[in-house]
Amino acid sequence: MxxxxxxxxxxxxxxxxxxxxxxxxxxxxxxxxxxxxxxxxxxxxxxxxxxxxxxxxxxxxxxxxxxxxxxxxxxxxxxxxxxxxxxxxxxxxxxxxxxxxxxxxxxxxxxxxxxxxxxxxxxxTERFNPATVAFKKYEVHPKFIEVHRISPMTFRSVDVGVVLDMMIHDLDIVNHLVKSPIAEVRAVGVAVIGKFEDIANARLTFRNGCVANLTASRLALRTERRMRLFSPDMYLSVDYQKKAGSIITKTANEEQLSHVREELAGGRITDLQQLDYTKLVKYEDLKIVDAExxxxxxxxxxxxxxxxxxxxxSGEDGLAAVDLAIRVTTCIAEHKWDGFTQF
Ligand SMILES: NC(=O)c1ccc[n+]([C@@H]2O[C@H](COP(=O)([O-])OP(=O)(O)OC[C@H]3O[C@@H](n4cnc5c(N)ncnc54)[C@H](O)[C@@H]3O)[C@@H](O)[C@H]2O)c1
Missing domain, CATH: 3.40.50.720 (NAD(P)-binding Rossmann-like Domain)
Structure with missing residues (x-):
């Protein structure tokens, strides 16, 4: 070559x-x-x-x-x-x-x-978003993930529904972060413009217990592409559109937290409102290196x-995302509204 x-x-x-x-x-x-x-x-x-x-x-x-x-x-x-x-x-x-x-x-x-x-x-492409790249250095073990990916209708990619068109980005990232097989999928969605769903919500439970709640719409009046997740030791918020995000960790201030726990246990702190929660955790903006x-x-x-x-x-990652997306769309198709399926 x-x-x-x-x-x-x-x-x-x-x-x-x-x-x-x-x-x-x-x-x-x-x-x-x-x-x-x-x-x-x-x-x-x-x-x-x-x-x-x-x-x-x-x-x-x-x-x-x-x-x-x-x-x-x-x-x-x-x-x-x-x-x-x-x-x-x-x-x-x-x-x-x-x-x-x-x-x-x-x-x-x-x-x-x-x-x-x-x-x-x-x-x-979202895997190469500078915000995604910026949180790679943290060990993220999510227990709950919330995603909103909404945008106005462009009348493009209407050969597939919003799950395969837009939610697929998040299904790939969620798969990549959770690294556990899926245990349960629940989803609802509606088709407004064509024959495929334009708005959808999926609630996924993974075998390791993590829950992900994803909403996608291509009929919104504004654009938003956000993910928020929490685990016992961190909270992460990512704005893919603004290429920004923040992370809150507690481990960096474990000493202060132990001190507070001891003071509470010893009855030396009686009014919890005296505590400044923001001093007990470490807040950082993600360090973004801008790139297309x-x-x-x-x-x-x-x-x-x-x-x-x-x-x-990889191709396997792409396959896993589509597999999950199809499970979501199947769930949407099988959902009954007033006893009837929509599609
Ligand atoms: N990664 C992302 O963020 C992102 C964003 C938008 C679209 N996409 C994906 O990109 C793909 C294209 O989407 P788009 O919005 O650019 O579509 P588009 O309709 O704007 O462009 C597709 C082009 O392919 C041409 N074409 C169709 N079949 C062909 C063939 N067999 N051989 C040669 N040319 C052919 C068409 O003439 C058209 O010009 C889709 O799979 C879509 O899901 C990805």
């Missing part, structure tokens, strides 16, 4: 254009081509970056152009079809989230990548291509 990686973006709609822009500027990679059924759109992007444009993946492969890696940013229902052309041709792939519309599709892509010895990374998540994601992908290491967000 030469030191410069030849990258291709398949699907240069909203998301694919971000990938094309970043491949063109990341050190060590070159945007070699873009592919889109809408050839006019592909040619427009190609003209901006001085690369080739193709209408189909077949045309790209037939051209003989050397391709090391590709982002697949076509609608989710077409991920597998594109992956099944690129992977056997020896291309490492970053497939946008959700990995696929069904567990069977995801499993097929994971198996294919393994069979051909190719890197398969999944575009769970897609750029960080592609740099990480390229590092894996060079080292043949495991991706930060």
């Amino acid at each position: 030469s030191s410069i990686l030849n990258a291709v973006v398949v699907g240069v709609g909203r998301m694919g254009q971000h990938h094309a822009r970043n491949y063109a500027k990341i050190e060590g990679s070159k945007l070699a081509a873009v592919v889109d059924f809408n050839l006019e759109a592909a040619e427009k992007v190609a003209a901006s970056y001085g690369c080739k444009a193709f209408k189909t993946v077949e045309d790209l492969l037939a051209s003989g152009l050397k391709v090391d890696c590709a982002t697949v940013a076509v609608p989710t229902v077409h991920h597998r079809g594109v992956a099944e052309k690129l992977i056997p041709a020896g291309v490492d792939v970053l497939i946008e989230k959700p990995l696929g519309p069904s567990v069977a599709d995801c499993q097929a892509m994971v198996d294919l990548a393994k069979k051909h010895g190719r890197i398969l990374q999944v575009g769970h 998540p897609v750029k960080a994601e592609l740099e990480s992908f390229q590092q894996c291509i060079r080292t043949r290491g495991a991706p930060e967000v």
